[in-house]
Amino acid sequence: MGARLVLDAAGPNIITTDATGCLEVFTTRWPQSAWGVPFIHSLFENSAAVAAGIESALKALGRTDEAKVIAQGGDGGTADIGLQCLSGMLERGHDVLYVCYDNEAYMNTGVQRSGLTPFDCDTRTSPSGKASWGNPLRKKDMPAIVAAHGAPYVATASIAYPKDVERKVKKALGIKGPKYIQIHVPCPPGWKSEPALTIKVAKLAVETGLYPVFEMEDGVVTKVRKIPKTRKPVTEYLKVQGRFKHLFKKPGGEKEIKKIQQIADENIERYGLAGEKEPVATTTQT
Amino acid sequence: MKVILGGLIKSGTSRENHTGSWRNYRPVYKQKTCIDCNICITVCPDSCVVRISEKKFDFDPDYCKGCGMCAEECPVNDIEMILEEK
Amino acid sequence: MARTFTEGSKAVAEVIRVCRPNVVSAYPITPQTHIVEELSAMVANGRLKAESVNVESEFSAASVVLGASATGARTYTATTSQGMLLMTEVLFNISGMRLPVVLTCANRAVSAPINIWNDQQDSISVRDAGWIQLYAEDIQEAADLHLQAFRIAEHPDVLLPVMVCMDGFVLTHSYEPVDLVSQEEADEFLPPYRPEYYLTPKDPLTYGAMLGPEAYMESRYQLDKALRDSSRMIVEVAGEFKKKIGRYQGALIDTYKTEDAEVILVAMGSVLSTIKEAVDKLRDEGGQKVGVLKVRSFRPFPKEEVYSALEGASDVLVMDRAFSPGSGGVLTTEVKATFCGRKSTANIKGHIIGLGGRDMTVESILNVINDRAVVSGQDKVVDLNESLLGGQKL
Numbered sequence: 001m002g003a004r005l006v007l008d009a010a011g012p013n014i015i016t017t018d019a020t021g022c023l024e025v026f027t028t029r030w031p032q033s034a035w036g037v038p039f040i041h042s043l044f045e046n047s048a049a050v051a052a053g054i055e056s057a058l059k060a061l062g063r064t065d066e067a068k069v070i071a072q073g074g075d076g077g078t079a080d081i082g083l084q085c086l087s088g089m090l091e092r093g094h095d096v097l098y099v100c101y102d103n104e105a106y107m108n109t110g111v112q113r114s115g116l117t118p119f120d121c122d123t124r125t126s127p128s129g130k131a132s133w134g135n136p137l138r139k140k141d142m143p144a145i146v147a148a149h150g151a152p153y154v155a156t157a158s159i160a161y162p163k164d165v166e167r168k169v170k171k172a173l174g175i176k177g178p179k180y181i182q183i184h185v186p187c188p189p190g191w192k193s194e195p196a197l198t199i200k201v202a203k204l205a206v207e208t209g210l211y212p213v214f215e216m217e218d219g220v221v222t223k224v225r226k227i228p229k230t231r232k233p234v235t236e237y238l239k240v241q242g243r244f245k246h247l248f249k250k251p252g253g254e255k256e257i258k259k260i261q262q263i264a265d266e267n268i269e270r271y272g273l274a275g276e277k278e279p280v281a282t283t284t285q286t
Numbered sequence: 287m288k289v290i291l292g293g294l295i296k297s298g299t300s301r302e303n304h305t306g307s308w309r310n311y312r313p314v315y316k317q318k319t320c321i322d323c324n325i326c327i328t329v330c331p332d333s334c335v336v337r338i339s340e341k342k343f344d345f346d347p348d349y350c351k352g353c354g355m356c357a358e359e360c361p362v363n364d365i366e367m368i369l370e371e372k
Numbered sequence: 373m374a375r376t377f378t379e380g381s382k383a384v385a386e387v388i389r390v391c392r393p394n395v396v397s398a399y400p401i402t403p404q405t406h407i408v409e410e411l412s413a414m415v416a417n418g419r420l421k422a423e424s425v426n427v428e429s430e431f432s433a434a435s436v437v438l439g440a441s442a443t444g445a446r447t448y449t450a451t452t453s454q455g456m457l458l459m460t461e462v463l464f465n466i467s468g469m470r471l472p473v474v475l476t477c478a479n480r481a482v483s484a485p486i487n488i489w490n491d492q493q494d495s496i497s498v499r500d501a502g503w504i505q506l507y508a509e510d511i512q513e514a515a516d517l518h519l520q521a522f523r524i525a526e527h528p529d530v531l532l533p534v535m536v537c538m539d540g541f542v543l544t545h546s547y548e549p550v551d552l553v554s555q556e557e558a559d560e561f562l563p564p565y566r567p568e569y570y571l572t573p574k575d576p577l578t579y580g581a582m583l584g585p586e587a588y589m590e591s592r593y594q595l596d597k598a599l600r601d602s603s604r605m606i607v608e609v610a611g612e613f614k615k616k617i618g619r620y621q622g623a624l625i626d627t628y629k630t631e632d633a634e635v636i637l638v639a640m641g642s643v644l645s646t647i648k649e650a651v652d653k654l655r656d657e658g659g660q661k662v663g664v665l666k667v668r669s670f671r672p673f674p675k676e677e678v679y680s681a682l683e684g685a686s687d688v689l690v691m692d693r694a695f696s697p698g699s700g701g702v703l704t705t706e707v708k709a710t711f712c713g714r715k716s717t718a719n720i721k722g723h724i725i726g727l728g729g730r731d732m733t734v735e736s737i738l739n740v741i742n743d744r745a746v747v748s749g750q751d752k753v754v755d756l757n758e759s760l761l762g763g764q765k766l
Contacts, residue, residue, distance in 0.1 A: 001331035013573045017439065024580070027300070030587055031287040033578035034300035038571040040442050041580030042465050046435035049427070053395065053439025053447075054571060056423040060394035060445055067573050085435060088428035162328045196354030196367070199329055289590045291470040291531065293583045294569060297576035 001159050001198075002101045002185040003027075003072065009166035010173060012037055015058075016070040017051045019077025020044040022108040022187075023101065038067070047073045049085035052094045064095075068173050071098045075116035076106045078182075079140050090149035090178045097172045097179045100142065103187040111190045115140040118210070119263060120256050121243050128246035133256050138263065146180040147219045153177075154216040158184040160202035161213070161225070168215065184211045192242020204237035209264035212271045226275030227268065234261045305332075309352030311367040315343045319362040326356035326365060375551050380511040380543040381406030383550045384450075384476055387515045389420045390558035391474075391522050394445035394565075397425035397436040401455040402488045403540040404478040408450060430455035434462035434473075441471040442579055444570035446522065449473065452540055453480035456494040460501065466533050467502030467595060469579055472525030472565075473533040474518065475503075479641065479693075480540040481728040489729020490540045492641060496670075496694035496702050502595050504534040504602055505671040506622075507640040511548040514538040516621040519553060519561060520609045526565050527609075530602045532595075537670075539642040541729070553617060561616050603672045624674035626666040627681050629655065633663030635741060636682055638707055639691040640667045643725065643732050647691065650737035662741060667703065675710045682707070683716035687744045690722045691732075692751065700724075700751040719744075722751030730755065 003023055007014075015038045018024045024041040027034040042050045051071035058064050071089070073082050078100040089096060105123045106112040113126040117135045122128045126135035147154045153175045157165045165183055172179040186202050188195040205211040206225060213225035235257060238244040247253040247260075268274055320341040327335045327343075334346040335356055345356075357365040378386075385407050388396070398408045414420035423440075427433045430451050437447040451459060456477060466473050477495045481487040495505060504524065508514035514536065521534040538544060553561070569577060583591055603624055610622030628648055630636055637647050644666050654660040665681045667674070682688050692701030699705065704722030711720060723740055726732045736755050743752075 001329075004331060004333060012576075015443065015571045015573070025582055028295065028578050028581040030289075030293045030581040030583045031295060032300040032303050033295040033297055033581060035578050036298050036576060038297070038573060038576040039578045040439065040571060041578075042435060042438055042469075043461055046431065046438075046462065049432040049435030050439035050442075052425060052427075052432075053397070053436035053441075054443045056395045056397070056425050056436065057440035057443035057445035057447075060421075060423040060440075061443075063572075084429060085432050088432050091428070092425065196358040198353075198355055199359050289583070289587050289594060291569065292468045292579075292595070293581040293587070293591055295578040295581050297578060 002099075002165070002183045005159065005162050005165045006070065006072070006099050006169050006183075007037065009169035010068065010070060013067050014070050015040075015054050015067045016072060017042065017047045017054065019047040019073035019082055020108070021074040021077060023072065023074070025108060044077055045081040046085045047071045047077055047082060048089040048096070048098055051096045051098070052089045052092065055094045055096050069096045071096055072101065073098070074101050074107070075104060075114040079115040079142050087149065090146060090151050090180075093177050095176055095178070097169070097181065100180070100182040101185050102182050103185045103190060105187075105190055107187050107190045116142065119260060120247060122246055123243070128250070134246065142182055143180070143216065147216050149178070150219070151178045151180055152218055153179040155180070156182045156184070156211070156213050158202045158206050158211060158213055159186075160199055160206055164213070164225070190243070192245075193240055197240065201237070201240055204232065204240070207232045208234045208237045209268040209273055210234060210237060210260070212267045212273055214271050221271060224271050224273055226277070227273050229275055229278050234264050304348045306346070306348045306350050309350060309370060311352040311354060312347070312350060312370045313345050313352075313354075313356055314366045314368055315345070316364050316366060317342060318364060320364045321362055323361060325359050325361065329355045329359045331355065374554065375549055377547055377549050379406065379545060379547050380514060380538065381545065382410050383511050383515040383552065384518060384538070385410035385414065386552050387518045388448055389414055390553060390555045391519060391562055392446065392558075393422050393448040395423045395425065395437060395440035396448045397427050397433045397440075398450045399427055399430045399433045399455060401430070401452055403480060403544045404450045404452045404455070404476065406544060407476060407478070430459040431462060434459035434466065437473050438462060438466050438469070438471060441466070441473050442469065442571050444565070444567055444572070446526070446565040447473050448475070450476035450478065452478040453482050453494045456498060457482060460498055463498055463501040463503060470531040470595075470598070471533060472522075472531055474521045474525055475533065475535045476518070477535050477537045478540040478544045479537050487728040490542050491727045491729065492537065492539075492693040493727070495535060495537045499671055499702070502532070502599060503671065504532055504599065504606070504669070506534065506536050506606075506669055507667065508536060508538045508543065509642055509644045509666065511543055511546070512550050513621055514543055515550055515552065516613065516617070516619075519558060520613055520622050523562050523609050523612070524602065524605050526567075527605050528568065530598065530605050532598055532602055537641065542642045551619070557617055561613065600672045603669065603674060606669055622668070624669040625677045625681060626668065628664040628666065630663030630665060630681055632661050633685055634661045635687045635689065635744065636663045636665050636685040637689045637691060637737070637741070638665045638667060638682070638703065640670060640703060641693060643691060643693065646732055646734060647737055650734045650741070653734065654738070654741065670703075673706050678707060679710045679714060679716070682718060683714070685718045688718045688720045689740055689744055690720065691725050691740070692722060693726050695724050695751070704751055719747070721747060723754050724751055725754045
């Protein structure tokens with residue numbers, strides 16, 4: 001869904017790359033391709049470098065008016081194995097929009113932990129058990145890393161707010177230089193959540209403060225999505241996903257949930273997410 | 287189709303693959319309370335919701351996988367998911 | 373055409389320049405650095421109008437040229453040794469997508485232990501990557517092969533990446549008088565790159581699809597066929613080069629005094645010059661019937677041509693500058709394979725020579741020829757320094 005929103009906003013005049021992952025696997029199973037725009041999948045870790053090559057070619061061939069370049073990747077292809085290529089692309093200032101579909105694990109290979117897997121999350125390589133609460137590490141702060149490279153536009157978004165995703169994509173494509181948008185995309189099989197509730201789950205992530213939605217321009221936070229005045233506790237978000245259910249089942253889980261609440265509180269503090277208004281009816285907001 | 291140059295594919299060829307056969311549930315548009323907000327179109331991951339005319343919507347049976355997000359997000363509960371009897 | 377006394381790296385850079393690449397991207401690594409630096413200087417002085425992308429690793433260099441080539445640009449990169457190994461994943465990807473990238477390999481030994489001097493282990497280790505591999509004997513040839521490389525790679529019947537291998541330091545950092553092709557000659561020889569398929573919104577395509585068991589094999593078969601069939605184009609382009617530029621350079625193999633030879637040495641790269649010297653010495657001084665088979669195209673491996681050149685000899689002495697540990701010399705194995713099931717009764721003996729930059733002298737070569745009757749189950753490691761071996765502890 002994330003990809004669909006990005007492409008809807010970007011229009012047909014793009015060339016896009018993608019890292020190895022669910023997205024390219026299910027969309028390019030020969031002899032069929034679901035992409036209506038020019039698309040190239042190379043390897044797991046080089047989406048950003050291939051995009052840099054495409055951008056350089058368009059420049060060299062005098063075809064920059066023909067298409068914008070969008071690099072896509074999942075959390076692995078962005079924050080872990082793909083980090084080097086992303087760093088190089090950002091540092092060299094290529095005119096490329098990089099979109100990270102953050103579903104918080106290596107989903108295509110069967111739900112293994114990534115650098116963007118949240119704290120205490122159960123995955124196949126960070127399972128909860130008698131001696132473990134799941135992933136003991138916090139999410140890698142990719143937006144900060146990208147901003148530190150001097151990228152003019154860095155944003156996080158969520159498919160809970162589809163129009164916001166489209167707005168950010170359109171805005172980014174109007175800026176010259178390297179741009180980064182990290183979109184939170186729940187994966188129902190990976191998160192063990194109800195497919196029909198995907199938007200609601202994504203919304204809870206934002207409303208609890210666990211997934212701050214904001215924009216940074218030239219390294220400074222310029223816009224944030226405020227969360228409702230009456231805060232939703234993280235338990236509301238955690239309990240609708242099987243990947244956190246051990247926190248409710250194992251004795252001592254309340255302590256872990258408190259730690260997660262603290263992460264949410266820190267985010268709210270850091271990005272100034274505390275809102276003045278109460279939420280409107282639970283519709284898909286813009 | 288023949289294999290060309292390492293598996294090069296023309297765009298949009300997946301339209302031939304009717305993934306609608308995967309679904310168990312399908313949406314029914316009751317068309318009683320619809321306010322034409324178009325949220326169902328926005329949230330469908332497969333772009334399967336079709337606006338026929340004012341306040342009149344339907345789904346694309348060729349590709350709808352029955353995920354239920356349109357029904358869940360409709361603000362006026364005008365969409366219901368029913369088990370598809372095949 | 374201008375004759376100039378120049379460094380190997382510089383000669384290559386000058387030829388690349390007149391080939392009009394659109395995107396060049398390389399990561400510096402000894403001994404390829406001078407090529408990269410020359411190209412950067414050319415861009416800075418406006419002599420080369422290309423996008424020069426200073427990447428953060430060889431892996432990215434290969435990825436950048438992959439993306440650029442897929443977009444329809446003429447692309448170039450260069451590397452060696454560790455860089456070649458690092459970009460190996462991308463090399464397979466580039467050939468799999470049939471992108472006509474040209475790469476210079478400044479042949480160097482591989483780590484561990486680390487060694488910056490010349491042998492051919494790096495390019496030999498990626499022989500399965502699906503690239504055409506051409507080995508140059510001297511700087512003039514190295515320079516000329518690059519011009520031919522673009523022509524071969526971009527030909528619609530080929531569409532394969534080409535690796536031009538030149539021995540690191542030996543050819544990259546030494547000086548020779550070189551005839552450099554002019555821009556006009558290059559333009560006449562190498563037409564602009566106009567691929568039928570490339571990334572553009574005007575006709576959207578999908579590259580890098582997933583092919584399952586039902587089609588992957590056919591795709592790989594096609595790659596193999598394309599590589600084998602490219603030998604025809606390699607020969608054709610060499611012929612064109614002779615016609616248009618005026619000198620012979622290229623094609624699959626060359627023979628040197630093999631017509632009546634009883635002993636033939638086989639090798640690739642710069643060591644051939646030394647071998648030819650040894651052969652001349654033996655012929656002039658003792659009338660010994662010795663000859664040399666120069667293998668220029670290692671991939672595609674010219675089986676028929678190699679066999680034809682060697683079948684009449686009694687002894688074939690293969691000189692390998694790369695080997696497969698646990699097995700033996702790689703060129704040796706390939707040569708032996710061409711004799712399998714054939715009539716010739718030539719004795720084929722393999723030799724591992726000059727690893728990590730160890731010099732191969734005329735004397736060593738003469739010893740090899742003299743000792744040809746001494747056979748063991750393994751390829752002979754020439755000039756092995758026994759005094760360094762046999763230790764048990766520090």
